[in-house]
Amino acid sequence: MVCHYFEICANLFVGLHQTSERTLDAPDLVDDYYLNLLDWGSANVLAIALGSTVYLWDATNGSTSELVTVEDEDGPVTSVSWAPDGRHIAVGLNNSEVQLWDTTSNRQVCIYIIFGL
């Protein structure tokens, strides 16, 4: 089984430290150089598209929530982008459509993404 995960390293411009602060498991990341599957919003929330699901990770409190899982025939998700307000997000799909979401009413439903030191 192929496992993907992300390191989050802080203060790189300050000292380019090699210590990774957190590791994020992301088992279903579509490995495609041409897609844009991560975006950091002005409200300090990271959006990550994994397969047909978009997850939101709130960096201020570390909470993770699921924004949407699209239908199999519409997915996978091929791009995510936060609006400048940090509240609205656009989700591009493999089926050529783009969904717009308001994330303020987003309910924390499940945590698939696990952080460890």
Next chain:
Amino acid sequence: MQLRTLRGGHRQRVGSLAWNNHVLTTGGMDGRIINNDVRIRSHIVETYSGHEQEVCGLKWSASGSQLASGGNDNLLYIWDRATASSNSTTQWLHRLEDHTSAVKALAWCPFQGNLLATGGGSGDRCIKFWNTHTGACLNSIDTGSQVCSLLWNKNERELLSSHGFTQNQLTLWKYPSMVKMAELTGHTSRVLFMAQVIDSFLHFVEHKSD
């Protein structure tokens, strides 16, 4: 809460997105770039035609006046918002052919309005700097690896590049001398994405293990 679905613009997957106030710009595998006004029912307000393959990089300048797009056709386009038209496809301001591989990494300089940094794919490996007003290439540096993303430091005249094949490195460059200030190697897979958050800087490394 889902607000709406934008459809009818693209014929293939939408791999790149960029916001300019209430306009969401979408880039597709069909090579099309479309400005969508998300406030109105007929959301397609402008179309930019030029790319012949998938649009993989899309960034608006900070002022919102210029759009940079990069494609798998190795082309970089600069589009002027002021000349965009709703009733015909818009002519580009500059069509730049210098990269020899896909152009995904795009970064507008935060301290110089017409300065754009771009990075090429594994067949190109170069970071190039452009005056987007004139279309002149100001500098080109061979990094030795696929360029995945570029990020200007908001506080210092520095540029950070993240890479894939072959070295998977992160490199911090002084601008404009392009002296390497630091390099971080040892990643086992390419560094796909970076973000600068307040004073700290974050990067994400995609790893693969069997």
